Amino acid sequence: MPSEKLAYRIDEACRAIGIGRSKLYELNREGKIKIVRLGGRSVVPVTELRALLEREAA
Known part of the structure; x- marks a missing residue:
């Protein structure tokens, strides 16, 4: 079972x-x-990406 990524490069x-x-x-x-x-390595947490999209969509 593949796990969901926590952060992206x-x-x-x-x-x-x-x-x-x-x-x-x-x-x-x-x-x-x-x-x-x-x-x-620099990574962006998935939570940051989701929060950004939610703020911009509001």
């Missing part, structure tokens, strides 16, 4: 919500989405 997060890398980093700078560093 930057490129995966961009594809998941249909935006470019520069827009994702812009949203991060504005405090609208959180990017987490794990070791040498």
Whole structure:
């Protein structure tokens, strides 16, 4: 049984919500989405992506 991902790499997060890398980093700078560093990799928690979409849809 495959488990649901808890976080996406930057490129995966961009594809998941249909935006470019520069827009994702812009949203991060504005405090609208959180990017987490794990070791040498940056990831975006799925909860952050869902929260962003819910806020923008309202």
